[in-house]
Structure formats: structure tokens, C-alpha cells
Amino acid sequence: MTTFHRARSEEQRAVRRQSILDTAAGMLDEMPVAAVSLNELSRRVGLSKSAMSLYFESREAVLLGLLTEAAARYRDEVAETIAGWVDRSAPAPARARQVAARLAATFAAHPMLCELLSVQHVILEHNISVEVATGYKRSSRDAFHWLAARLGDLLPELDDERALRAAHMVIILVGALWIRSRPAPSLLAAFQADASLAFMHPAFTEAFEAAIGTFLQGLVAETAEAT
Template sequence: MATFHRARSAEQRAERRQSILRTAAGMLDEMPVAAVSLNELSRRVGLSKSAMALYFESREEVLLALLTEAAGRYRAETADTFPQWADPSAPAAVRARQVAARLAATFAAHSMLCELLSAQHAILEHNISVDVATRYKRASRDAIRWLGEQLREPLPELDDERALRAAHMVVILVGALWTRSRPAPSLLAAFRADPSLAFMHPAFTEAFEAAIATFLTGLIAQAADAT
């Protein structure tokens, strides 16, 4: 456990925040989001809970900051690749499936992002101030707008409004299907014991790819009908 002295400068404060975030990220390698407590986090970084409040108002704010950082890494790693996600000469429905496959693969490669998205509405958006909520939701809005813009590269049939809807659905489906693909041990045992329950335990990549491909294909058809 590290022992810190109070940060005096803006640079020291920023470094302290990053130390807290790195520690929280390490905890997520060991446990689910719901098990990350402010008590344990403060113990690991060597700060009292009252001292932690100088940097983050709650463990939810810490985890939302981690989510924002994880989303930033996803954007940085995929930003230049979207034009190559689909064969431009292929029919729209084929390109939708190709894009869906790439979305599934790239999100699956960012497990912390998926884990945090799965806890976003039920856990992370509670116990936060209006200031934190506003800051986070604005960052979320900008990330969704960015993804919508990227999706229009391989899928030019989507107008701005439909691309934004597609991007928002990507985020929703990642969170929902990541949770369902990682059930509690008792549920996992039940699924193994009764094959008729297997469809309730989807593999994340396959389930997400199928769901978002269907959604994208529907939006493309809708756009064609509107012209």
C-alpha cells in the first residue's frame, strides 16, 4: 500500500487522480465492478476516505472516469480503421454484417470498457452529483456522436440521425450482452445442467454481432424506404 502526501500543485493533483484510476483499473482485473469498494480502493492507494474526496466524490465517479478513459482508448485504436471495415463494392446488407463483425471483435478486445458499460446505468450513474453526471453524459454524447460519424464511412446509406441511433444501440447492446454472457456461477451451473437453457447464455461476440447486424440492416432498409 502506497503512502501519499497531499498534492500541492495542479500537476501533483492530476498525477494523484491517475494513480487512483490505475489502482481502480487493477482492482477490475481481480473483481467485478459491483465488488469495487471505496474502502478497499482508498486502502490500496494509501489515502483515507476523506482524503479520497479531494480527488473523487465517490467510487462511482472513479469508475465513470475509468469508463471515459477506456472509451478514449477504443477510439484511439480504431479511429483510422473504419473505412476498411467493409468491402465498399459489397451490397449494403453484406457491409452491415462486416461492420457488425468488426464492432464485435473490437469491443471484445476491450474487456474493461465492456465491463464498465455493463454497469453504467444500474450502478455507475447512481451516487453522483449533477456536476459529475453532466460531465460524464457530455463525454458519452461526444463518444456516441464520434462512433456514428465513423459508421457512416463503411455505411454511407445511413444519414446522420440513423448513424447516431446505430451508435447509441452499439453502446446499449455491448452493456446488455456483456452482462448476460458472464452469468453468476450458480446460473452457469444451471445452464450446463439443462441444455434447454443454453440460449439464455449467449457468447458475447456472436450475440452482439448478430444483434447489431440486424439493427444496421434495418436502419439501412428504413433509409432506403424514406428516399
């Protein structure tokens, strides 16, 4: 544990905030999101809970900040390669499947992002002020539009509205399938003991690729029917 003195400049406050986020990220390597407590986080950072409130109003606000950072890292990484995700001479259904495969692989490579997305509605978006909620949702809005623009470039058959629907569904499916692919130990044992239950324990990458691939192909077909 590191003991900090009071941050007096904006630069010092930024360093302190980043230290808190980095410490929370380290805790997620050891435990599920639900087990991350403000008490333990403040102990590891070396600040009292009252001092922590100068930087984040709650545990959930810390984790939302971590989610925002993780999403930004994902976008920065993907931005370097996404233009080459598809064979642009291929028909739209084939490109939709190519996009689905790359989305599945890239999200699977960012487990903390997927973990946080899987609990954002049931855990992270509670116990926060309107100010924090507004800031987070505006950041999410911009991220949706960024992904929609990239999907529209890879699948120009989609209009703006359908590209945005596709981006939204990507995030919904990441969260839903990530948490379903990581059941509690008792459920995992049940799945392993009874083969008839195996379909209820999907592998994240395969399930996400199939689901978003089907959704993208459906949007392409829907657009074609509308024109």
C-alpha cells in the same frame, strides 16, 4: 500500498487522479465492479477516504472516470483501422455485416470497457453529483457522435439521425449482452446442466455481431424506403 503526501500543484493532482484510476483498473482485474469499494481503493492508493474526496467524490465517480478513459482508448485504437473495416464495393447489407463483425471483435478485446458499460446505468450513474453526471453525459454524447460519424462513413446510406441511432444501439447492446454472457456461477451451472436453457446464455461476440448486424441492415432498409 503507497503513502502519498498532499498534492499541491495541478500536475501533482493529475498524477494522483491517474494513480487512483490505475489502481481501480487493477482491482477490476480481480473482482466485479460491485465488489470495488472506496475503502479498499483508498487503502491500496494510500489515501484516507477524506483525502480521496479531493479527487473523486465517490466510488461511482472513480468508475465513471475509468469508463471514460476506457472508451477513449477504444476510440483511439479503432480510429487506426476503422476505415478499412468494409469492402466499399460491397452492397450495403454486406457492409453492415462486416461492420457488425468488426464491432463485435473490437469490443470483445476491451473487456473492462464492456464490463463498465454493462453496469453504468444500474451502478455507476448513482451516488454522483449533477456536476459529475453532466460532465460524464457530455463525454458520452461526444463519443456517440464520434461513433455515429464513423458508422456513417462506412454505411453512407444512413442519414445522420439513423447513424446516431446505430451508435446508441451499439452501446446498449454491448452492455446488455456482456452482462448476460457472464452469469453468476449458479446460473452457469444450470445452463450447463440443462441444454434446453443454453439459448439464455449467449456468447458475447456471436450474439452482439448478430444483433447489431440485424439492426444495421434494418436501418439501411428503412433509409431506402424513406427515400
